[in-house]
Amino acid sequence: xxxxxxxxxxxxxxxxxxxxxxxxxxxxxxxxxxxxxxxxxxxxxxxxxxxxxxxxxxxxxxxxxxxxxxxxxxxxxxxxxxxxxxxxxxxxxxxxxxxxxxxxxxxxxxxxxxxxxxxxxxxxxxxxxxxxxxxxxxxxxxxxxxxxxxxxxxxxxxxxxxxxxxxxxxxxxxxxxxxxxxxxxxxxxxxxxxxxxxxxxxxxxxxxxxxxxxxxxxxxxxxxxxxxxxxxxxxxxxxxxxxxxxxxxxxxxxxxxxxxxxxx
Numbered sequence: 351x352x353x354x355x356x357x358x359x360x361x362x363x364x365x366x367x368x369x370x371x372x373x374x375x376x377x378x379x380x381x382x383x384x385x386x387x388x389x390x391x392x393x394x395x396x397x398x399x400x401x402x403x404x405x406x407x408x409x410x411x412x413x414x415x416x417x418x419x420x421x422x423x424x425x426x427x428x429x430x431x432x433x434x435x436x437x438x439x440x441x442x443x444x445x446x447x448x449x450x451x452x453x454x455x456x457x458x459x460x461x462x463x464x465x466x467x468x469x470x471x472x473x474x475x476x477x478x479x480x481x482x483x484x485x486x487x488x489x490x491x492x493x494x495x496x497x498x499x500x501x502x503x504x505x506x507x508x509x510x511x512x513x514x515x516x517x518x519x520x521x522x523x524x525x526x527x528x529x530x531x532x533x534x535x536x537x538x539x540x541x542x543x544x545x546x547x548x549x550x551x552x553x554x555x556x557x558x559x560x561x562x563x564x565x566x567x568x569x570x571x572x573x574x575x576x577x578x579x580x581x582x583x584x585x586x587x588x589x590x591x592x593x594x595x596x597x598x599x600x601x602x603x604x605x606x607x608x609x610x611x612x613x614x
Contacts, residue, residue, distance in 0.1 A: 358468070358514065358518070358564075358567070358568040359468065359564050359567045359568060360426075361403075361424075361425075361426035361428060361429050362426050362427060362428035362429075363428070364428075364561045364567075365404065365426060365428030365429045365431065365432050366428070366432070367561050368403065368404050368429065368432065368561075369404055369406070369432065375406065376406040376407045376409070376410040377410055378410050378411055378413060378414050379407065379410070379411055379461060379463075379490070379492075381461070381488075381490040381492075381602060381604070382397075382411050382414065382415070382459060382461070382490075383414060385458075385459050385488050385490075386414060386415055389458075394417075394418075394419075395415055395418040395419070395458045395459065396418065396419040396421075396456055396457045396458050396459075396484075397411070397415065397418050397419065397420050397421070397457060397458065397459045397460075397461075398420075398421045398422075398423065398452070398456075398457040398459070398460045398461070398482065399411075399420070399421070399422045399423070399460075399461050399462075399463070400423050400424075400447050400450075400460060400461070400462045400465075400475075400479065401423070401424055401425075401447060401462055401463065401464075401465030401466070401468070401469075402422030402423060402424050402429075402430075402433060402442070403424055403426075403429045403433070403465070404429050404432040404433045404436075405422055405430075405432070405433025405434075405436050405437060405440075405442070406436075407461070407463055408420055408422045408433070408437065408440065409436050409437055411461075412437065412440075420437075420440045420441070421440070421441045421442075421443060421452070421457075422440060422441070422442045422443070423442075423443045423444075423445050423447065423450065423452075424442075424443075424444065424445075425444065425445065425446055425447070425468075426444075427444050430442045430443075430444055447462075447469055447475040447478065447479075448469065448470075448471035448474035448475045448477075448478055449474070449478065450478045450479075450481075450482055452482045453482065454481050454482060455481075455482065455483065455484045455485065456482050456484065457482055457483055457484060457487060458483075458484050458486075458487045458488070459487060459488055459489075459490075460479050460482070460483055460487070460488075460489045460490070461489075461490050461491075461492070462475075462479070462489070462490070462491045462492070463491075463492045463493075464492060464493055464494070465493075466491055466493050466519075466520070466525075467493065467515065467518040467519045468518070468564075472520060472525075472528070473528050473532075476525075476528055476529055476532055476534075477532055480532050480533060480534060480607060483606075483607045484607065485607050485608060485609045485610065485611045486606065486607065486609045487606065487607050488604060488605070488606050489534070489604065489605050489606070489607075490602060490603070490604050491525065491602070491603040491604075492600070492601070492602050492603075493519065493600075493601055494519070494598060494599060494600055494601070495519070495521070495522060495541065495599040495600070495601045496512065496515040496516060496519045497516070497519070497521050498541070498543070498599040499543075499597050499598055499599040500512070501595075501596075501597045502596065502597055502598060503548055503553065503594065503596045504557075504563065504565050504566075507557075507577040507578075507580055507581055508565065508566065508569055508573060508574065508577040510569040510570065510573040511565035511566065511568060511569050511573075514565070514568045514569065515565065515568075518568075522539045522541070522601050522603060523539075525539075525603050526538075526539060526603065529603070529605045533607075533608070533611070534605030534606065534607065535605070535606050535607070535608050536604070536605065536606045537603070537604065537605040538603070538604050538605075539601055539602070539603045539604075540601065540602045540604075541599060541600070541601050542599070542600045542601075542602075543597065543598070543599050543600075544597070544598045544599075544600065545595060545596070545597050546595070546596055546597075547593050547594070547595060547596070548593065548594050548595070548596040549592065549593055550581065550584070550585055550591070550592055550593065550594060551585060551592060553581075554578075554581050554582065554585060557577070557578060557581065558578060560574060
């Protein structure tokens with residue numbers, strides 16, 4: 351029996367729907383572009399995407415370093431089955447991110463995008479990343495920051511999701527503290543606040559497809575139904591606003607492995 355508890359969301363059950371959701375198309379990661387620009391031209395690089403999902407980010411990133419060795423790791427076999435046909439020549443590995451079945455000091459660049467909150471043993475996952483990172487290599491973690499976006503509409507209509515996210519998402523400072531304790535260097539965090547107008551009619555169509563947002567999958571069915579009913583009721587009311595301001599906070603956390611590190 352696995353010692354790791356199951357995550358709140360079973361991605362095997364929605365893997366076949368995942369790429370139909372909004373925002374699943376990916377462009378090249380700016381953090382990767384910055385890293386490659388600092389390396390010697392034509393350097394032989396090894397790249398790892400942990401929590402790779404259906405592989406869209408790996409496929410996009412590969413376009414700028416086509417000769418690099420790419421590996422995608424995800425806990426969900428269903429997601430990996432969606433990823434594999436997109437790049438059959440790459441290594442797609444099913445594994446828990448806290449127990450990576452990979453050799454030490456193997457990768458130059460490791461990315462973990464929008465999945466860290468699904469990891470139960472977060473410190474163990476960061477320890478594993480440091481283990482498989484080569485000296486001088488870089489780790490980049492991207493996610494949202496619930497602690498700085500309390501006015502996100504998902505939290506306004508589905509408050510139980512905010513409770514879950516506060517439990518599942520570490521504040522950036524907590525991630526930085528653990529990384530520094532483990533031995534990462536050059537640890538830094540960047541925040542980007544995105545304020546935008548949300549058309550509630552379009553948003554209703556989105557939230558009615560529950561699988562489009564993991565926050566909607568983490569809450570009880572009754573809480574989800576209550577939020578949808580509230581939104582529908584408000585839109586049906588006379589003189590109800592059809593547009594509301596919305597807010598997201600994105601964070602990017604970086605760390606590197608010491609060039610003189612001899613640990614395995």
